[in-house]
Amino acid sequence: MLEVHDLTVRFGGITALDSVGFSVWSGEMVGLIGPNGAGKTTLFNCLTRRYDADAGEVRYEEENLLAVPPHAIAGLGIARTFQNLGLFGHMSVRDNILVGAHHTGGAGFLTAALWLPRVRREEARLRAEADSLLERLALTEVADHPAAGLPFGTLKRVELARALVGRPKLLLLDEPVNGLNSAEVEEFSGTLRALREEFDVTVVVVEHHMGFVMGICDRVVCLDFGRKIAEGPPAEVQRDPGVMRAYLGTAI
Amino acid sequence: ACGGREAAAPSTAASGSGSGECQGQQTTGITDTSIKLGGIYPLSGPASAYGDIPKGIKAYFDYINAEKNGIGGRKVEFVVRDDGYQPPKAVEEARRLVEQEQVFALFQTLGTPSTTATWDYTNQQKVPQVFVATGASKWGSDTAHPWTIGWQPNYISEARVYAQYLKQERPDAKVAVLYQNDDFGKDLLGGFKKAIEGSKITVAAEQSYEVSDPSVDPQMRNLAGSKADVLLNITTPKFGSQALAADAKNTSWNPLHIVNNVAASITVLKPVGFPNVQGVVSSTYYKDPNDPKWKDDPEMMLYYAKMKQYAPDADPTVPYHTFGWAVASSFHKAMEAAKCPTREGLRDAMRALQNVQVDMLLPGVTLNTAADDGFPIESMQLMKFQGERWELFGDVIDTRKEFGPLTN
Amino acid sequence: MSGPAEVTEKAARAAAPTRGRSLARVATARRQWIVMAVLLAVACYAPFQLVPFRVFQLTMVLVYAVALLGLNLLVGHAGQISLGHGAFFAVGAYGSAIMIDRWDTPHLATLPVAAAVAFALGLALGLPAMRLRGLYLALVTLAIAIFLVPLLKRFEAVTGGSMGLTLGKPVPPAWTGLAEDQWLYFLALAVTVVAFLLAHGLLRSRVGRALHAVRDNEAAAEVMGVRLSFYKTLAFAWSAMFAGAAGCVYTWVIGFVSPDSFALTLSITLLASIVVGGLGSFSGPLLGGLFMMFVPSISQDVNDAAPGVIFGLLIIAVMYVAPTGLAGLAGRMTRSITKILRKE
C-alpha cells in the first residue's frame, strides 16, 4: 500500500532522514520507533507533504505521493495525528472533528451561503458521523467544549476522532498514548484495535511506549539518525542489539 | 430625543412671525428674539486646523448678542458640529442640524467635499446654506442650488489675479506649479491655465501631492529641475510652509514665489523664518490682524477687544479667527438686508447683496451678488511679504470687472 | 489572534454544565431565532416611529454593519488581517455611482454589479494573501487603501476625479407609500438581512469550519484537506463582496462619492469597529456599526473642543471593559442576568 524508497530530507546541516526505505501492506499495523530526533515525525511530515523530500520516492497505492499537493493528501485517504497536538483551539470538539471530514464534503462558498438542501443533507450526514465517533471515543460530554483547555489525554482522543471521521485508508499516529497512564494505555489499545477492524484502516504508529508498540503492532521499523536500523516483528526488533544500543537502553 | 415625525415638519410664517409678503415662508429656527444657526467644521482629523474658524464666528455672535442685542433684536445661537472632513459625516451632521436642532440655516460647511455632499439635501429641504467655507466655483455658478452660496473669492478668480499680475510683471514667465491633488488644487491650477491662455506665460512643470504625503520636498526638487522663473504654490498651510522652506533652502533656484491665499497666513510663513520668505507674493481680501497698518483701524481694534473678551483662549493674531469674524459680520449684514425674516428671505438676500461693506474686508472689497452672480467676494488685492508682514500693493482687483463673469 | 484569557474564559463558560447539553443547545438555537425575529420586527417598525434623521442614522448603521460583516468574515473567522477594507467599500460605492452616473442604471440593479466587482478585486488581491501572513499581509492591504485615493482622482473622466460624483437617490415606488428615507432604510435592511443570512449559512457549514481551522492552525488544516490558498483567497473575495455591497448601499444613501470619503481613516475605523463590536461573533458587526455611527457624535457632545480626545478614550475604554468586543460583553451580561433570574 505504501512504499518508501531512499527517502532523504535535510535541514541545513542536519540530515533528518537518510535514504529510508520500507513498505506497509494493506491492513497492517506498523510501529515506527527510534530515538528522539531520529526523523520519525519528519517522515510523517513527508508523507503528508508538510516537508519536501530532498531525494527518494514515496508510492501510495501506485501513486507518486511526493507529487500530490498537501491539501489533497486527505482526499487520498491518508490521515494523521500530531505529536504535540494540532487542534483548532477556538473550535468546539465537535467542529474539530468535523474539520477532519472536510474532504468528504462538497459544499462550496456559494452553495453553503445559500444553505441549499444539498448542503443541509451533507451537514446532517457529517454531524451524524461525528456524533457516532464522539460516542465511540467517549467524547460526547465535551463535544461543545472548545478544544483549548481540555486535558491532554482527551485531546489525544479528539485528534484520533478527527483523523478517523474522514474514513481514511492509511492512518498515521504520532505518539498517541503520550501522557496516558497504563490503564488508559491499555484501554486505548483496545479501542484502537476495534476501530482498526471497524474502519478497515492501515496504521503506522510512532510511539515511545514500548508496551503499547509491542502489544499492538504487526511489524516494527526502527530509525536512528535518519537511517533505518532494524525492521521486523516486534519481538525480533526488541532483541536487536542495534536497537537496544540506540534506543531501548539496557533494562526496560 | 426622538420626537414624533411631525416635529420635523418645517414651521411656516403663518404660524410664526412673518406676515404680509412673507406669509407662508419658512420660519423654522427663527423667532422674534432668536435665530439658530448651525455650522459644520473639521474639529478632528487631518484638517482640524480649520477648526479655529468657528471660534472667531462665535466671538462675533457673542459680542453682538451681548452688546448689540443680536441681529435685529434676534440673539444668535450658533451650533458647531464636527465632520472630521468626511463627507458622510457631514451629511449626518447637516441632517442633525436641520431636523433635530431645527436650525434656521446652515452657516458655513467647510471644504468642497463636505459641502458637495450636503448641498443636494439642503436645497431639497430648502434650508439656506450660507457662505460655505470653500472657494470652489460651483457654489456661484450652479443654478440648481439656489439655497447654497459661497463667500470667499473662488479659486478660479484668485488664479486670475495671479495670471494678471504675471502678465504685467513677467509676460514670458515659465511657471512651475505645486498643487494639492484635490478640487482646490485643480480648480486653482485649471483657472490659472485658462487665464494665461493666449499669453506668453507657460506652465513649465507641475507637481501634485496628496494630503497624506509626509512632505513635498521631492515635488519641490522636481520642480526645481524645471528652472522655471515663477513658482505657483497652491497648497494648504502645512505644505505651504514646507514648500516655502524648500524654496528657501535651494539657493540655486530662486523663482518668484507666489503662494495662494489659503497658505498665505502669517502662521504659515513665520515657522519658515521671515528672512526666508521675503518677496513672496500672494493676494488677499480681508485684513490681516498682524499687519500694523490696521493697528488703528476701528474694526480691527474692536476685533482684538472682543476676541479677548469673548474668546479669551483663542489667539486673535491667527487669521482663521479673523476670517470667522469677517464671515460672521457678513452674515449679520446679509440677514439685516433680508426683507423677510424667513429662510426664503435669507436666500433672496444672499443673491441681492449690493456693495455691502464689511469692515473686516479690505477697503474696496465689498459683497456683491445678483440673480446671475453667486459670488459675494470677487475682488482681491495683491500683497508682497516684506520685513515681518504682508505689504498690500496695487489696486484692489475686481476680477469680475477684469475678466468677466465665470462661466462653467 | 488568540489570547490565553479568552480561551480560559470560553473554556470555563462551556465547562460548567455538561449534561443535557444538546437539549440546551436546541433551546439556545430556538431562543436565538426568537430574538432575531423580535429584532427584525422592531427594525421594521422603527422607521415609522423615528424622525427621518434617526432613520438615516440607522440606515448608515446597517450599511456599516454589512461592511463589518465582511471584515468579520476575514479577520474574525479566517484570521487574516485587512487594514484596507475601506478600499473594497469604495469600489462598491464607486461601482454603483459610476453606473448610475454614466448609464442611468436603476439603483437596485447596481447592487449585484458592485458586489461582483468588489468580489473580483478581492479575489485578485487575495492571491498575494496566500503567501503573506499577519503584518505582512496587513501592509499589502494598507497599501491598497492608500493607493486607491490617488487612483480614483486620476481617472477623472470616469470617477469625477477629486470632485467626486453626485447622484440622485432611489425613488420609493408609489405602492409602498414610503418616504425616501424610509425606503432607503428598508433597502439597507433587506441587504443586511440577506448578507447576514448568507454569512450565517457560510459559517455554520463546512466552509465556515475550514475558515476557522485556517485561523486556528494552518498546518493542521491543510492536513485535513483544507486548501489554504483557496479558502484564504475566497474569504478575501467574499469579505470584499460584502464590503462592496455595503459601499453600494452607501452610495444610494449619501448620494455622493469622492475620494476623500474613502481615505485610510475609513479602513482603520472599520477594523477598530469590528474589534470593538466583537471579532468572530454573530452580533459583532451590528454592534460595531452602532459604535461607528454613534460614538463619534457622542464624543463631540462631551467635548466639542477636541472630540478626538473623547473618541480615542472611548475606544480604549471599550476594550478595557470588553476585551473580546461588545458582543462578548453582551453575551456575558445576558448569561449573568439569566443566572440571577434562574436563582430567584
Place this chain on the structure above:
Amino acid sequence: MAGFLQEIVEGLGAGAIYASLALALVLIYQFTGIVNFAQGELAMFSAYIAWQFMAAGLPFWLALVLTLAVSFVGGMLIERVVIRPVEGAPELTVVIVTVGLFIFVNAAAGWIWSFLIKDFPNPFPGGAIEAGGLSLGYSTLGIMAVVGVVMGLLYLLFQHTKVGLGMRAVASNPSSARLVGIRVGWTLALGWGLAATVGAVSGILVAPLLFLEPNMMGGVLIYAFAAATLGGFDSPVGAVVGGLVVGVAETLAGAYVGFIGSDLKVGVPLVIILFILLLRPQGLFGRAAVERA
C-alpha cells in the same frame, strides 16, 4: 548621472527619516509582539514636549535630554495605564487600543498646542558637503548618523544583552517567560519606554524638516510601517535598510517615472515591497517562523 546619484542621496535622506520611526516600531514589536499604531503620534507628542522646553528657554541639547527622559517615563506610564489592562487579551484588541491612543494623542496635541504649525530648530547646521557634483546636506548626514547609532544600539540590545534576551523571550512566549522568572510586566513597560524614547528621537529629527504640527507623523508612520515590513519586523537592521529602500524607491519614482506622475508615485515603493515580500514573505532581514505541528 550626477543627477541620478543626487536623487539617490535625497532618497536616502528621506529613507533615514522613515527608518527612524521604523526602529521604534520594530523595538516595540520585539518587546510586545504588537504593532503600535500610536508610535508616530507619541513621537509627535515628544517633539512638542521638546518644543515646549525650548519655548521655556532651555537650550536645545538640554531640552533633548529632558524630552528623552520624559518620553521614556511617559512610555512606561502608557504601558502601565493604557496597555496593562488589556494584557492577555487577543492581539488585535491591543492593536485597537493603540489606534485609540493614536486618536487621543493626536487630538490632545491639537487641543494643547493648536493645529497651527510651529517651527522647530534643526540641531544640524544648514550647509552641505559638495563633492563631484553631489551635494549632501549636513542635516541629512546628521540624521543618518543618528539613525545608524540608534540602530547599532538596538542591535546590541536585542542580541547581546540579558535584557534583550529577556524581552525576546517575553515576546515569543510570555507565560514561559514568567516561569523562568522574567518580570514580564516590567519588561513590557521597559519596551514601551524605550520605544517612546526612540520615537522621541525620530520626532525631533522629523520636526525641523516637516514642521511641527499634530499630523506631522501621519504620513511618516505609513512609510515607517512599510519600511519595517520590508526589512522584517524583528530586525533593527532590516528597519533601516527597509526605510532606505522605501525612501530611494519613492524618490526615484517621483523623479524619473514621469508617466506615472507624482500623484501615483506612492504606488512604486508599494509595488516593490509587494514584490519583495512575495519572494521573501518574512521581509528582507526577518526570520521565517519555524512551525512544527
Place this chain on the structure above:
Amino acid sequence: MSENAFLTVTDLRAGYGGARVLHGVSLAVGQGEICAILGPNGAGKTTLLRALSGMVRVRGDVRLDGADLSGRSPDTIARQGVAHVPEGRGTFMPLTVEENLRLGAFVRRDRRSLRGLRDLRGRRGGSAVDADLERVHTYFPVLKTRLKQVAGSLSGGEQQMLAIGRALMLRPRLLLLDEPSLGLAPMVTQELFRIVRAVNEEERTTVVVVEQNAHLALSIAQQAHVLESGRIVLSGSAEQIRADEQVAQSYLGYRV
C-alpha cells in the same frame, strides 16, 4: 512525611475562570525529597503544578521553606528558586537552543551569565552558568550539537529535553516536573530519572514530579500521592503506593 516540610500545601483550591479543578489539596514535601503525583487523565495534576508555580490563581496556603507563595506571580516564585517544566514544554520557539537554556538561568545572580557581555568581551566560559550549561550538555548530548538551532525546529523529544535542561539551569530549590518523560525515548527516559535522582541527591533539590510512567517515578520518589478529580485520594510512601492494589491496576499495568 517530614515534620519540617520544605514545601507545604494546605487546602489548595484552584481552577480556570469559573471552573474549579482542585478542591482542597494538602501535602507536604520535606527538603530534598522527591514526591510523585499520580492520577488519571484530567485529574488536575497539571493544575496542581501550575498552582505551585503561580500560573493559576489559588486559594489556600502554599509555603516554600516558610515563605508564603500563594498569590505570588510566577516570576516571583521563580526567583524563590522554583523551576517548572510545564506541560507542553513552553519552548521559546524563535530563540535558539542556547538562548532557551540561558533563559533558564535568567534570575540567577551570576551577572557574568549575561550572554551578551561575555560575547562582547570575547570571554568564554568561566561563570557558574557556563558550567551549568556544560552540565546540561552532558545530560542531553543532543542539545549540545544544536546550540545555534532555532528551538522551534527541534523534534518533540528534543524540545522536552530542552525544557528539562532549562529548568535545571536555574539550579532550583524546588523542581516541578510535569510528565517529564513525555515523548522521550525509553533510553532517555531512564537516563532522565537517573539525572533527576542525581540532581536531587547532589543538591538536595526538592522535586515534585507528575508522571505516567509510575514505575520510574515511584522508583526514585520517597512519597507519592494519587490525585483524582481534584482531590488526593491516596497518599503514602512510594512503597506503600506501589503496593496498593488499585494503583497497581491503573498505573503499573504495563510492566515492560
